[in-house]
Amino acid sequence: MTATRAETRELVRLPAEIRRQRVIGAAYLFLAFIVVWFFALGSEGDATFRLGQAVGEIDLTFSASGMAWITATIFAFLAGVHLIRGLGKWTNVVLAVALALFAFAFLAWAADGKSFSLLGMLRTTVAASTPIAFGALSGVMCERVAVINIGIEGMLLTGAFMAAFVGTIYNPWMGILAATVSGGVLGLALAVLAIRYHVDQIIAGVVINIFALGLTSFLTTQVLAGNFDRFNSPGVLTSIAIPFLSDIPILGPVLFNQNVFVYALWLITASMTYGLFRTRWGLRSRAVGEHPKAADTLGINVFRTRYVNVVLGGCIAGFGGAFFTLGAVGVFNQGMSGGRGFIGLAAMIFGRWHPVGALGAALVFGFADSLQVRLSILDSGIPSEFLLMAPYLVTIVVVAGVVGRARPPAADGQPYIKG
């Protein structure tokens, strides 16, 4: 009986899927080994995670090596499950939870014998995730109508530049508006190249990135440099605490005492999820992305839908780019987006082209990104260069582990030619 059931399961699963599950199983086994070797055997003291805003308010103290042993056991168990039967559609979710667990064990090891502000880490994570999440949402917006947007990086960078430039001349709100508009203009450029001229969408996106990098660098040296006070000192938008909600322990300071960009992120994610899956516009967009010919036959204007969504996607990315200057650093630097747009693309894939998934994935990447900020304080002995690599390494691992399974919109990347 059990044999037949196992056989049926074997028949149903595709070879590629079986291989993937085995690879993931092996990866878990590898991680379990790392956790035991480095974290469990490499720490002896207690780690203290501070979850309150003041020292001693809410403290979580536990044995770092105990935490590592528990993590290793769970990983070994997951490895077994993957090697024997796989986890099916839960794979990604479990993977995300397991990565968080790994990160926790890692932090416990790094904070061994010391006290560490987990609250600060979580706040940094949300901040670092914000531009990545805006990039990912921009990607979802474009790819749901089957236009691949590699130009997110350039849109973020242009948004950051315009926010600093216009934000200094007028005020930060005008800066945000200018950033949004400039992102939309680049979105329109991508749309015209991809939809009207059928230019390879990946090339069009790469062109936008090179163009944005060149133009912002050119304008920085020509205009901003030397006129710092007049053109490049917009300042940073302060955090706004939402009454009552921000008083919730732990969650309050992390989620509800942030700047306007973070709130806009929650809002855009929610409205995009509702819009894509509950409104006429969303149904039409998805139809255009899955099967443009069928959509066209039913009277949906494929071109207009694509133009509108890609421009909106550009606006989202431009708005998100303003975070770099107005939400974080307070001044524009050349190439300051540092690949966040591409990480956003990976977040979009990891999040399976769904706004909420994209946001969740962006938080994972944001966590990796915030490691270098926080761990440099702990002085864990890891060279800073390797900490700086973390978000990029995580991106590669995630894209390699997930992309084979995630299914993009069916017509993704293909121009629609009428007739």
Add this chain to the structure above:
Amino acid sequence: MTEEEMVEEPVAADSGDRPTGPLWERIAPSNLDWRSIVLVPMLAVIAALAVGAALIVLTEGVAEVPVAYRALFQGAFVGIGSISETLVAASPLILAGLSVALGFRAGLFNIGAEGQMTIGGTTAVIAGFTFSDLPMLIHLPIAILAGFVGGAIWGGIPGWLRARTGAHEVITTIMLNFIAFRLVDYLLKQPFILREGRFDPISKDVAPSARLPDILDWINPALRLHVGFIMALLVAWAVWWLLFRSTVGFEFRAVGANPDAAAYAGMSVTGSTVLVMAIAGGLGGLAGANESLGILGNVFSGFSSGLGFDAIALALLGRSHPAGVVLAGLLFGALRAGGRTMQVRSEVGIDLIVVIQALIIVFIAAPALVRAIFRVKTGKGTGQLTRGWSA
């Protein structure tokens, strides 16, 4: 089979809108239409320079345009010193451009030339200062080979990931660029590589026996043109031979044009993908070695200075043909060399060159734009070169 995979099959089979035909036919039509080979690139360059002029007018005023462009032209072409500088700048560009072009021919988009350059240039330098008492005939090839191997490993990783897991090379190569920068920053701090008495990240100097020798120093010792330019031309010929005269190259092109058909014909798509990316990475590594063993003699943080990104524009301008890449490399080398002179003699910064290059690709990729601006007949555009996320 899960629900999602059930859905995938019929939809994928129905995607009849995808432009078909071999990939290289779409990049460079074989009925070598003079319009798409000569006219469009020329008009694209003119249009890009015009937009660049508009940018100068906006930032520095009308009077600066002739000053800047005259300096650009003189710095690129006037006098043997300028020509030497153009060729020096063109050498790594040609090699990196070949790296991207080879990928295009096999349907892969190598955006990682910058990272491959960084790694290859560093491994070449390490080989260059580690062995110190070898004759040049042995030492120089070893150092160049080290650069090739370093780049090949860095390029092979995304190829392997693409072949085994389907991870799109556009994302993985870009991530590997950033990782390469950090890795080299880290390596440069190690006492084994860091120059004695220095704390800023800069490597030891390459032994003279591993430096690419100058070839015009008999005219004037200040002329920096080195053997690297000849190496770039030889490598361009080798890539042409590999692509169009060898069995392996045929497999590359076949896999790029139609992976399913190639697999049906008994070719290994996996092996081909890894090999293409490794060789492309190796070419990127050679570009790095060309810089580090040529004019620099050492490596430092960020020594690749965006050459790997210029290479993308260059490969598109050269229609991914080795001969085209050489010509486009000369043009971009001229822009770089002239750009430096422009930066010195006028108020306009060298970043303008990046904008001009981006605009050139826009016009190359969308000849319809050129057609609309100049009212001339043009050939077809690049069409779809790359595969989407799931292919």
